[in-house]
Amino acid sequence: MAKKQRVAVSPAEVCDCEMIHADSVAAVLEGLQDKALLLRNAEFFKVMGDPTRMRIVAALDQSELCVCDLAVVLDMTKSAISHQLRTLREANFVKSRRDGKVVYYSLKDEHVRQIFELGIEHLSEEA
């Protein structure tokens, strides 16, 4: 009984429908990850969820490269690449080091490499 009170407000007040399976809903609400954590997780996947950023990660997965090299590899302008590198940097996907006029980028950690490669693996299996 006490458990049921976990659903604090009446469903009718917060959404446009009745609660069909009160038990399931209560159980899921109980075990569900923290909303903030899930949002951060979405944010993480979102970074990889862009064609250009995905290709940059794939390229850096092989070798450290400068912005110019990346522009050649992806066949895009330095500006476009640089904008996306900013996003990747802010999301902690890549790190950079400067040597003279040239800025070299590389993947930040195994973490990123692991997720990227797992995605590739799964797609390869499906085929």
Next chain:
Amino acid sequence: MAKKQRVAVSPAEVCDCEMIHADSVAAVLEGLQDKALLLRNAEFFKVMGDPTRMRIVAALDQSELCVCDLAVVLDMTKSAISHQLRTLREANFVKSRRDGKVVYYSLKDEHVRQIFELGIEHLSEEA
């Protein structure tokens, strides 16, 4: 020598910069995954890269649920949920079964569960 010809066109023609490290570029181009594969990979991550879809996946990771239940759990309208379920269905993230008026959704395979949970793990470690 022959290897170098892999870069078919002059860099100046396809982007706005000179090639700084011809060797690195050639090597990366050589080993880089097929572009189409990378785009499909980006598409895959993109699906998880939305807060609502992420939360739906998290909820279904715990239990099969109907649209109404999901609406209560996420505190959103059935319509909004249904739209996102469509995206998830088309991307093969979830499957559905109908029982009378009610449609139940669940995660399609281990694949999805594995990637989702790997993301969560990594975020948890960082903290």
Next chain:
DNA sequence: TTGACAATTGAACAAATGCTCAACTAACAT
């Protein structure tokens, strides 16, 4: 058949996003 409810769908609208272009900074060579 009629009414009720679960779910889906399409149009519309606001917000977010990625690229281009031009201007700018940083570092080096002359």
Next chain:
DNA sequence: ATGTTAGTTGAGCATTTGTTCAATTGTCAA
């Protein structure tokens, strides 16, 4: 100092995207 090249940045623009709202379909019960 001046010029050159690598890289960054901000504004502008077109595209994509997520939610809302209203209308519609599907299923069951009376």
